[in-house]
Amino acid sequence: MQRRFFDYIVISLKGIAMGAADAVPGVSGGTIAFISGIYEELITSISNVNPSLFKTLIKKGFVPFWKMLNGNFLVALLLGIVVSFVSFMRLAKYLLENHPILIWSFFFGLIVASIYFVGKQIQKWNFPILVALIIGIVIAFYVSQLSSLTTNEHSWFLFLAGAIAICAMILPGISGSFILIILGAYKTLSDALHDFDIKKILVFAAGAVIGLLSFSHVLKWLFKHYHNITLALLTGFIFGSLNKVWPWKETLTWYTNSKGIKTPLLQKSISPFFFNGDNQILFALLLMIIGFLTIFILERLGSKKV
Incomplete structure (x- = not known):
């Protein structure tokens, strides 16, 4: 079916939602892609980037190459993801530092709905x-319990972090940003984006491209040969990630950086009624409901073939 210009606007909006989710440690853009109905097309399109694609470019020209690449879809989606991720990362940092219960409540509701869909x-x-399903739950829960490594700014490390994090970003339930925190690369990347450090951004991006092209082939094969089992594993990933996005936390250990700023290193989920401070429970419940309903809207958009 031939896509209209409006269809690509909708795809870009889905990309914006994916980028915003990936900017928050604990939330996966892959979950948004899954719910909005573009996940398998995204994986298939990425996995099509191989030597035969470039042979098509040389022998048949740009138009067949672009069609085989599904270029319009990828450009529309990536445009939304990049613009959203770069801009929302700053907002996410502010919200996590100043209103953590409220932002986690929204994403908790979003992820609960995602499990169902x-x-x-x-x-x-x-x-x-x-x-x-159980294996997926256990893996995601275990990842959510890991503490962060110290920050590392070496180029080879940023390249490796990009390759690993991008794999997580396209897995529903496994947060790419949270993986960056565990690896100790989240602050380095956010500082690079803030300061427009082109070298660090390009090194990270190169790692991400290599990781994405490699991992997409694995996912495409799994969907083709073990579709239901793969869906169950991904559902488990989403379910297990709920621990990470639970709004009420008790900090067990802290990390003090070179500037003397303390940030939580290891936290555990607790009842809102045992939370030390204002639990903001009414606003939190309201935002959980809004997050839950957001998935219904995305699912409605995803049910329309674009």
């Missing part, structure tokens, strides 16, 4: 699928 796509339940 991703899980309902599993066509048939059996024992292997249940095992895949």
